[in-house]
Amino acid sequence: MVDVSGLTNALIWGVATGCIYILLATGLNIIFGVMKLVNFAHGQLLMLGAYIAFAVSTALGLNAYLTSIGLNVYLSIVIAIVAVALVGVALERLTFNRVRGKEKLTEIFLSLGLISIFENAVILWQGFDLHQIPSPFVGLKVPVGSISISYDWLFAVGFVVVVLALLLVMLKKTKMGLAIRATSQKGEAATLMGINIKHIYIFTFALGAALAGAAGALYGMILPFDTTVGSYPTIKAFAIIILGGFGSIPGAIVGGLLYGIAENTAVFFLGGIWQDAVAFIVLIAVLIVRPNGIFGEKEEQ
Amino acid sequence: MKLPLTLSPQKLKADLQHSRKLQIAVITLIAACLLPLLDRTGYVTSEVLTPIVILAIYASAWNLLAYSGQASLGHAAFLGIGGFISALIGVKLGLPPLLGLFVGAAFSAVIGLLIGLACVRLKTWFLAIVTFGFSVIAVTIFSQFDSVVGGILGFAPKTIVPTGLPLYYVAFAFSAASIFVIYLVIKSKWGLAFQAIHQNEQEAKMIGINVAKYRLLAFVLSTFFAGLAGGLYVQSTSYVDVSLFSLEHSLEPLMMAVVGGLMTVEGPVIGAVIIVGLETLLPTFDPLLRANLGWLFPSVSNVGPYLTALGLGLFFVVMIIFAPKGITSLVPKLYDKIKSKPKGEAK
Numbered sequence: 001m002v003d004v005s006g007l008t009n010a011l012i013w014g015v016a017t018g019c020i021y022i023l024l025a026t027g028l029n030i031i032f033g034v035m036k037l038v039n040f041a042h043g044q045l046l047m048l049g050a051y052i053a054f055a056v057s058t059a060l061g062l063n064a065y066l067t068s069i070g071l072n073v074y075l076s077i078v079i080a081i082v083a084v085a086l087v088g089v090a091l092e093r094l095t096f097n098r099v100r101g102k103e104k105l106t107e108i109f110l111s112l113g114l115i116s117i118f119e120n121a122v123i124l125w126q127g128f129d130l131h132q133i134p135s136p137f138v139g140l141k142v143p144v145g146s147i148s149i150s151y152d153w154l155f156a157v158g159f160v161v162v163v164l165a166l167l168l169v170m171l172k173k174t175k176m177g178l179a180i181r182a183t184s185q186k187g188e189a190a191t192l193m194g195i196n197i198k199h200i201y202i203f204t205f206a207l208g209a210a211l212a213g214a215a216g217a218l219y220g221m222i223l224p225f226d227t228t229v230g231s232y233p234t235i236k237a238f239a240i241i242i243l244g245g246f247g248s249i250p251g252a253i254v255g256g257l258l259y260g261i262a263e264n265t266a267v268f269f270l271g272g273i274w275q276d277a278v279a280f281i282v283l284i285a286v287l288i289v290r291p292n293g294i295f296g297e298k299e300e301q
Numbered sequence: 302m303k304l305p306l307t308l309s310p311q312k313l314k315a316d317l318q319h320s321r322k323l324q325i326a327v328i329t330l331i332a333a334c335l336l337p338l339l340d341r342t343g344y345v346t347s348e349v350l351t352p353i354v355i356l357a358i359y360a361s362a363w364n365l366l367a368y369s370g371q372a373s374l375g376h377a378a379f380l381g382i383g384g385f386i387s388a389l390i391g392v393k394l395g396l397p398p399l400l401g402l403f404v405g406a407a408f409s410a411v412i413g414l415l416i417g418l419a420c421v422r423l424k425t426w427f428l429a430i431v432t433f434g435f436s437v438i439a440v441t442i443f444s445q446f447d448s449v450v451g452g453i454l455g456f457a458p459k460t461i462v463p464t465g466l467p468l469y470y471v472a473f474a475f476s477a478a479s480i481f482v483i484y485l486v487i488k489s490k491w492g493l494a495f496q497a498i499h500q501n502e503q504e505a506k507m508i509g510i511n512v513a514k515y516r517l518l519a520f521v522l523s524t525f526f527a528g529l530a531g532g533l534y535v536q537s538t539s540y541v542d543v544s545l546f547s548l549e550h551s552l553e554p555l556m557m558a559v560v561g562g563l564m565t566v567e568g569p570v571i572g573a574v575i576i577v578g579l580e581t582l583l584p585t586f587d588p589l590l591r592a593n594l595g596w597l598f599p600s601v602s603n604v605g606p607y608l609t610a611l612g613l614g615l616f617f618v619v620m621i622i623f624a625p626k627g628i629t630s631l632v633p634k635l636y637d638k639i640k641s642k643p644k645g646e647a648k
Contacts, residue, residue, distance in 0.1 A: 239434070
């Protein structure tokens with residue numbers, strides 16, 4: 001007999017983890033789609049986002065008024081997103097911009113070096129302790145049938161929906177969005193149409209980084225984290241965009257949710273040690289059958 | 302299988318005799334033989350020289366795969382499989398540990414063949430993700446057999462020879478032989494095919510190279526030597542546990558090959574010397590860093606290792622941006638600069 005409420009819990013938390021993966025994978029997908037850049041240090045931006053949100057919310061938490069309405073946490077999320085976007089701009093200008101046009105491997109190696117820089121810098125800044133951002137909704141729950149759903153969970157889902165909606169509006173309705181989509185389709189043609197590709201690259205990287213920062217702030221609110229928090233999610237986010245298709249935001253949403261749920265149910269049935277392995281088993285199985293991913297086309301590279 | 306050499310053995314010999322590289326290789330070999338004899342305490346031999354020769358095999362194996370345009374981010378899986386299987390053969394089956402070394406390497410190559418089969422059709426960075434994913438799966442699987450492999454506590458392998466000087470010479474012999482074989486492969490028709498695939502897969506296909514076959518071949522050879530390195534590695538640490546599969550071990554050969562020089566035979570060896578050398582030397586600065594900079598970072602009690610790791614990361618990134626072909630590529634450049642300097646002054 002399967003423990004039903006345990007399984008439901010696994011599914012529910014699978015969705016919350018999935019939300020984090022969706023943000024991360026969407027950011028990676030945009031960067032990859034527009035710049036054809038493979039950044040393995042994307043998860044370290046998530047890590048940075050979580051730490052910045054934690055540091056800011058702790059600092060603002062000293063103010064009793066802000067804390068009483070949870071404003072310190074909301075503000076810290078916004079600040080984390082902006083700060084990580086700025087870090088993204090710096091990264092693009094100082095590093096990735098310099099190896100553009102060289103071999104794909106060079107980019108991959110560069111991003112691996114960045115992982116070590118980020119992780120050690122944050123250890124120096126904050127130490128190794130596990131942290132968690134104090135949620136403004138501690139203990140608040142909504143009963144739904146036999147189970148209860150926490151406010152944290154609702155916040156996570158609502159947050160992702162809002163962020164994705166904003167992103168879609170930006171991509172579909174603004175001039176910048178149009179320019180990004182044009183560059184993503186054909187970079188050279190876009191330049192000929194008078195699009196300043198340098199600005200597009202900077203903006204795209206900042207956008208992707210901001211999404212990673214948002215994912216980090218969310219992660220920090222629902223799960224405890226330390227400096228190693230970014231490394232596996234990056235690879236999983238890549239796996240999600242391979243599965244969900246390049247440049248496809250709906251694909252990333254479906255892929256992210258499936259990944260989160262697959263992982264949490266695997267933990268439920270097989271034990272915690274399988275959490276990371278299951279996701280990769282799924283990926284490898286899919287790639288053996290379809291080397292270009294589930295929705296992958298034959299183009300690219 | 303006979304290695305299809307592009308040069309006849311006589312020609313290869315003649316070619317080698319004239320090259321400066323041969324002189325350097327011979328000097329390095331002699332130095333590697335004599336160096337441990339100068340080491341009175343044996344510390345440098347067991348803690349620095351032995352890891353260098355073993356990791357040189359590992360980095361060269363990784364580099365061979367990169368030579369064919371495939372970047373593995375999970376080579377620790379093969380290091381780990383080689384280490385675990387070779388040790389288990391000795392401990393559980395009671396077979397001679399030297400045999401275990403070869404069985405471990407062969408086992409690693411078989412798994413490499415299977416992973417390679419799954420990967421041959423994938424693009425560069427898909428492959429990187431799959432290999433990384435496989436190393437995570439491998440560690441999960443090996444952690445399942447707690448009673449067999451000793452769980453998180455690990456277990457001790459049967460030794461081939463005592464650690465210290467004897468093990469160094471055994472490892473050195475394996476290292477020299479492996480790197481020589483890798484050299485022969487790179488200089489053979491296979492190596493040419495690998496290089497062609499690396500440079501442009503489509504073009505390689507058009508001139509009639511069976512891309513899948515050669516990529517698979519590179520995978521099998523590379524994982525064989527990685528497994529061999531794993532077997533030797535556990536001999537040197539006298540200890541086997543799942544930390545062999547860690548991400549650090551996966552990135553180690555990459556760093557060595559990139560710092561030393563990708564696409565060259567000597568690059569990974571030089572990289573192994575540099576990286577192991579730095580890892581040995583840098584901790585000596587810990588007290589100094591702690592005394593002088595510790596106050597800047599109140600969250601960490603011993604800042605040394607993190608500052609040095611940060612420095613290494615920066616060094617690596619700067620290398621990739623400014624010298625993507627590694628340190629070996631700087632030598633001819635430097636040579637040219639020194640040579641052309643008087644000319645410049647004359648102007």
